[in-house]
Amino acid sequence: MNEKAVKIEDSRDVVRARHEGREMARKLGFGPADQARLATAISELTRNVIQYAGKGVCVITDASEMGIAKIRVRVEDHGPGIADIDQAIEPGFSTGNGLGAGLPGTRRLVHEFRIDSKPGHTVVSIAIVRRRA
Amino acid sequence: MKIAILKLRDILLTSIHVDLTDEDALEFQADVLEMVKKTEAKGIVIDITAMNVVDSFMARILNETASMVKTLGAEAVICGMRPEVALTLVEMGRELTGVETAVNLEQGVDKLRELIKRRQ
Ligand SMILES: Nc1ncnc2c1ncn2[C@@H]1O[C@H](COP(=O)(O)OP(=O)(O)O)[C@@H](O)[C@H]1O
Numbered sequence: 001m002n003e004k005a006v007k008i009e010d011s012r013d014v015v016r017a018r019h020e021g022r023e024m025a026r027k028l029g030f031g032p033a034d035q036a037r038l039a040t041a042i043s044e045l046t047r048n049v050i051q052y053a054g055k056g057v058c059v060i061t062d063a064s065e066m067g068i069a070k071i072r073v074r075v076e077d078h079g080p081g082i083a084d085i086d087q088a089i090e091p092g093f094s095t096g097n098g099l100g101a102g103l104p105g106t107r108r109l110v111h112e113f114r115i116d117s118k119p120g121h122t123v124v125s126i127a128i129v130r131r132r133a
Numbered sequence: 134m135k136i137a138i139l140k141l142r143d144i145l146l147t148s149i150h151v152d153l154t155d156e157d158a159l160e161f162q163a164d165v166l167e168m169v170k171k172t173e174a175k176g177i178v179i180d181i182t183a184m185n186v187v188d189s190f191m192a193r194i195l196n197e198t199a200s201m202v203k204t205l206g207a208e209a210v211i212c213g214m215r216p217e218v219a220l221t222l223v224e225m226g227r228e229l230t231g232v233e234t235a236v237n238l239e240q241g242v243d244k245l246r247e248l249i250k251r252r253q
């Protein structure tokens with residue numbers, strides 16, 4: 001199983017993480033649109049880590065199975081956590097003076113989206129999938 | 134990471150050719166505004182052909198930069214957005230609104246000239 005872990009500590013790591021995601025998508029045969037979707041989703045989630053938790057990690061995994069190509073991304077931090085997840089995924093909700101577009105936007109870009117959060121631990125997991133020809 | 138901004142007679146041209154961090158993007162925005170003021174350019178074309186990720190932050194910077202250029206009395210055109218980038222922005226609900234766009238640099242310059250003429 002192919003896996004890439006990128007430490008997320010400053011904004012250069014956001015660039016690095018989205019680059020790794022794009023590369024894996026390309027190698028697994030995902031087209032330009034899926035490459036852009038995944039890279040953009042990773043960019044949003046890792047920026048949130050820096051902004052709201054200070055640091056964390058982004059793990060990008062080739063989770064392909066027979067007949068389908070799949071990339072799973074797990075973005076994890078040990079920051080304050082997301083108090084109200086339903087509210088956080090509302091378009092326009094932001095505690096950081098942002099647009100509140102990151103989480104709701106990401107959710108629309110990917111096939112799987114899940115947030116687990118409690119004080120001291122937040123994990124956002126996403127995946128994109130493609131049927132193999 | 135400095136993005137070069139070129140002066141071509143009365144307009145400015147710039148191309149974002151590397152993957153920008155958030156700080157780079159903010160610096161770019163400041164540089165654009167400073168150049169517009171300093172050179173008294175009538176407009177700027179920002180080429181984003183090389184950008185393969187425009188997330189909500191970058192979209193906001195591009196939007197803001199274009200509207201701030203306008204408040205300085207100049208015009209702004211963003212050109213070369215890749216189809217997959219445009220698609221991703223639409224899917225996220227973040228298409229560039231209120232920004233003049235063009236498919237490539239050549240048409241971007243044409244459009245800028247037209248906007249400048251209209252303003253005069
Ligand atoms: N990793 C995180 N840790 C704590 N809070 C978070 C995290 N990610 C997102 N949030 C919360 O969810 C809100 C919405 O995030 P997002 O949709 O990316 O918009 P924005 O970043 O513009 O505020 C944030 O304002 C913040 O309150």
Ligand SMILES: [Mg+2]
Pocket residue numbers: 044047048098101102103
């Ligand atoms: Mg965000």
